[in-house]
Amino acid sequence: MKISVDISYYPLNEAYKPPIKRFIANLNENNNLVIRTNTMSTQVFGEFDEVMTTIHSCMKQAFELPHSVFVMKVINADLEV
Numbered sequence: 001m002k003i004s005v006d007i008s009y010y011p012l013n014e015a016y017k018p019p020i021k022r023f024i025a026n027l028n029e030n031n032n033l034v035i036r037t038n039t040m041s042t043q044v045f046g047e048f049d050e051v052m053t054t055i056h057s058c059m060k061q062a063f064e065l066p067h068s069v070f071v072m073k074v075i076n077a078d079l080e081v
Contacts, residue, residue, distance in 0.1 A: 002045070002047060004044070004079040006043050007044065007072050022061075023061075024037055032047075045078055
């Protein structure tokens with residue numbers, strides 16, 4: 001099943017840009033997913049298991065930084081088109 005996920009990441013510290021860039025770079029390592037980034041969020045498109053496994057791994061790495069917040073919307077359709 002194809003899904004679409006919209007993610008906003010908020011590292012709660014003064015140097016917030018490097019962790020966001022690192023999170024997006026980590027997502028982009030999976031060439032099987034389509035990643036779209038804008039100023040407000042990042043969208044991830046692909047097969048359910050692969051998307052969720054990749055997001056899980058990237059979020060776990062990001063949570064090594066204390067006080068990180070993620071806001072996600074998960075849609076059970078491919079909205080990348």
